Amino acid sequence: MARRQTWMVVAGGLVVLLGALWLVLVWLIPSDDDLAAQAAGELQARLGVPVRLGALHWRLLPVPAIVMEDLATDQPQPITVKKLTAYPELAALLQRRVVLDRVELDGAVVPQLSLRALDGALRGAPAEAAEAAQAGATPLARFEFRDLTWLSRYGVAVVYDGEIDFDPGWRPRLAVLRRPGVTxxxxxxxxRQGQEDRWAIRSHVGGGTADGEVQLQSRTDGRLALNGQLQPRGVDVASAATAFNRKPVIAGKASGNTVLSAQAETLVGLAQSLHTKTVFTMGASTLLRVDLDKAVRSLGEDHAGQTPLDTVSGQLDTQNTPRGMVMQFTGIKARSGALSASGQARLANRHIEAEFAVDLVDGIIGVPLVLSGPVDRVAVSVPRGAVAGAVLGTAVLPGIGTAIGARLGATLGRIFNSGPARQSGTATPAAPGTAP
Known part of the structure; x- marks a missing residue:
């Protein structure tokens, strides 16, 4: 009986203590209106653009939390947040300070074009992060996000889930990014590798891997420098493109080595200036939507179909800019039992310009093939007289080899071109591998 009475006293004491703590929290916590006004003002000051808040309120059970709903920046393409829940540290809250332990984001849309307006406002972020790092502070322990939609400048939407655990100074200790529902x-x-600004990268894409390392440096002039390397292995290129809602150009598995670098004053600037260089090789593959053999024989009038290839190799350079990504393919070499091709291509603002020299097994060597136009309406052309010039190239130098024959054939094809003259001021593209 005495033991039962003791437990009743303890239980009653806990109830009284929890009730007192509840009253203290209610007294200490600001009202929803005050909190909403403070949050909107702070966000506008930080981001440099007006911010609208649909609702903001405290939730005390099961644990104290700040819930923000229907947030939107005042921009032509607004950044929107459906729901953001922040969990403050209880000890700091009792001292009337808000220190966030965890933040959960559920539903957001981030248009690429809208980030440009925030870059200037975020220029002080590296300095603030450095100060926090020196003070040993962790401003946020964990950030979790679900249904975050990245909207490209051309309206391509890609949804991500993930989480980030932070060290002091906003340094990610562990970060995970995934494409939900993608197979x-x-x-x-x-x-993160120890306390260094160096991170190991592990990734899966297109049924393959792309592992490596990236390093971040803060330079004496206040700029940030990012450098790293990746090793793509067995990546199905078509599957990888589809995973990010892009239309594939070629199907097949690629491997290679990638070097990446960027320099800027902010993290947004780093993303906008990122440069990658990938030297790659592919085995059996298929060029989608273009039949090279048919294009050459019809002088570009008919190119519908596909081109099976035995091997493909080359180099891909990508350069992020505030106006979008520029992709440059150089040293491209493709071979199959029916043909071989070499050349280069440039893709920017969804517009492609490419030149290839195509050799067919039945003696048509060095035919210049030109691809140009919007990516959804690519025009394929072969200069008139090019086939005759290419064949003449093989007759002039019999047995010397494909490379020399292709170069001479392409040049003669240009001389014998019987097509209409170009308008004044329009440059004639150089054939791959020749001087302009």
């Missing part, structure tokens, strides 16, 4: 699994993880 095969498409994800990327960053793991």
């Amino acid at each position: 095969p699994a498409t994800d990327l993880s960053l793991t």
